[in-house]
Amino acid sequence: xxxxxxxxxxxxxxxxxxxxxxxxxxxxxxxxxxxxxxxxxxxxxxxxxxxxxxxxxxxxxxxxxxxxxxxxxxxxxxxxxxxxxxxxxxxxxxxxxxxxxxxxxxxxxxxxxxxxxxxxxxxxxxxxxxxxxxxxxxxxxxxxxxxxxxxxxxxxxxxxxxxxxxxxxxxxxxxxxxxxxxxxxxxxxxxxxxxxxxxxxxxxxxx
Numbered sequence: 220x221x222x223x224x225x226x227x228x229x230x231x232x233x234x235x236x237x238x239x240x241x242x243x244x245x246x247x248x249x250x251x252x253x254x255x256x257x258x259x260x261x262x263x264x265x266x267x268x269x270x271x272x273x274x275x276x277x278x279x280x281x282x283x284x285x286x287x288x289x290x291x292x293x294x295x296x297x298x299x300x301x302x303x304x305x306x307x308x309x310x311x312x313x314x315x316x317x318x319x320x321x322x323x324x325x326x327x328x329x330x331x332x333x334x335x336x337x338x339x340x341x342x343x344x345x346x347x348x349x350x351x352x353x354x355x356x357x358x359x360x361x362x363x364x365x366x367x368x369x370x371x372x373x374x375x376x377x378x379x380x381x382x383x384x385x386x387x388x389x390x391x392x393x394x395x396x397x398x399x400x401x402x403x404x405x406x407x408x409x410x411x412x413x414x415x416x417x418x419x420x421x422x423x424x425x426x
Contacts, residue, residue: 235363285331325391358407360385
């Protein structure tokens with residue numbers, strides 16, 4: 220075990236914003252510099268959470284109520300946290316996750332009903348942890364939706380809610396950034412390399 224806990228970094232934004240690309244670029248840069256890091260994602264990451272992921276991201280938009288989604292996401296996050304994230308941080312690794320609790324706050328808490336209080340209560344009870352740094356990739360919802368649907372991954376349940384839903388998500392993430400000092404917004408309309416440069420400027424002083 221390392222005597223110094225690792226840095227916990229999350230990437231957030233609407234589907235198709237380029238989060239996953241930036242997570243990969245950051246992982247590559249850290250490893251090239253000899254840094255020990257763990258790349259993961261939500262929902263998923265751990266074995267149990269990946270099983271829950273399939274329930275959440277596949278199927279029709281009306282498959283689950285927002286309340287049921289909150290419970291499923293929290294269950295997946297708890298397994299992810301205790302079996303993967305916390306051991307890695309305790310070992311001194313930098314953990315980079317593609318989404319964490321902020322996605323639930325925005326997707327279920329702010330856009331599918333006034334459920335933010337429920338999300339926060341469950342988070343306080345079961346998760347009790349925030350990232351050290353959260354990077355929000357902001358992009359035009361039209362562009363992001365086109366990208367997301369073009370992937371044809373089969374995990375497009377949330378894209379199927381349509382453009383108005385994506386617009387609400389963007390507003391939710393921007394509001395979150397204003398309220399949370401750990402959150403930083405980066406312009407997702409730039410090239411991937413330009414975005415990566417901005418990401419590194421935020422992260423490098425904290426390593």
